[in-house]
Amino acid sequence: MLGASPVLAQATKPSPPEASAAPVKLDTVTARRGDFRQTVDAAGKLQLHTWADAYARIGGQVKEVLVAIGDTVQVDQALLDSSARPLKAQNATREDAFESARMNASSANARVDAIAAQIHEREATLKIDEEACQKTLVRSPIAGTVVSMAARVAESDVTRLRPGMAASFTTPGYPGKHWSGTLRQVTPIPDEGTGEQGKQAFYTVLFEVKNADHELMSGMSAQVQFVVAQARDTLLLPANGLGAQDEDGQYRVNALDAGQHVAARKVKVGLRNVQQVQILSGLAPGDKVLVGSAPDAGTKSPAASGS
The missing domain is CATH 2.40.30.170 (Efflux pump adaptor protein, beta barrel domain)
Structure with missing residues (x-):
């Protein structure tokens, strides 16, 4: 009796398709025009x-303060007025003596010359007193x-x-x-x-x-x-996008081209500070520059993000 032998078959599993390379997210900065200040x-x-100290040139009593703290003053503006107390009493005495001398002059011709001399003396004294009173008015020097x-x-x-x-x-x-x-x-x-x-x-x-x-x-x-x-309206790049300096004084940057691929460039730099650098040549407004090292050459379609 013939028997049929079972046939064993093993199905092979199909190989999974190769996974496509995932886009790499790159940090970039953008060259833009603007104003630059190096400080x-x-x-x-x-x-x-x-500042200057203002004071009376002769002793006396303050009669009136003409300004307050915080006021703006001009040169030679009056600040305060003071009067010399001894002069007031002396002036009153001199005025009485002056009138008395005039009366004595009309009634005693023999004393005219003496009284005239007294009048001249008192006039000179009054002039001195007037000058002294002017010195009691304090004015601003500045x-x-x-x-x-x-x-x-x-x-x-x-x-x-x-x-x-x-x-x-x-x-x-x-x-x-x-x-x-x-x-x-x-x-x-x-x-x-x-x-x-x-x-x-x-x-x-x-x-x-x-x-x-x-x-x-x-x-x-x-x-x-x-x-x-x-500098006004100049091309600026954030400083963290700048690479190493070459022997010729220019700097390397990794810029993204129209196809979002990384390309090395050389740029000439002018003014700079901690945040920004002035780009004199090598970049144009709107160009995106990679922050950090460039990815491997096999990287496909990098996705760029940045400022």
Whole structure:
């Protein structure tokens, strides 16, 4: 009897298709046009620029104070009026003597010459008293609307400052408001207690700002910026997009082309600070630059995201 032997068949599982490479998300920054300022930052304090003491040139009693604290005064404006108490009584006596002398002159011709001499003497005395009274009127020697700013700048930055340079500052009392002025002087001697035993030296830098609205007061603290260099409507790139510098002074960047592929470029840089660099050549407005190292050459269709 013949029996049928079973036939065993093993089905092979089809191989799974190769997984396609996933797009790599790249961080990029964008070159854009804008204004650039290269600054030196310093902490400062407001102080009076010019002041003067006003006082009477002769002793006396204050008769009237003509200004109040905080008022704006002009040169030669009257501040207070004082009268010399001894002179008042003396003047009354002299006036009586003057009238008496005139009466005696009309009634006693023999004494005319003597009385005339007394009259001349008293007239001279009255003139002296009038001049003395003028000295009791106190006038302002100056007009004041300018405030001086003193900022301490480290020795590593102070060599970049020059008189006439623009400066601006903010103060906590007026959040969001800026005041502008002009650098007047960099003191050649470091501040006391700095630059000793390996410590960095700090120098006092003075600049002036108008205070027409009397908002600023002596002693206010401020955050100061001295404008070392600036450029208007220039091409800027965030500093983290800049690569290493070559021997020719240019920098490498990894830019994305129209097909979103990475291409190495060389750029020429002008002004720079911690946040931004000025691009003189090698990029155009709108170009995207890779932050960090470029991906492997086999990377397909990278997805770019950034600013």
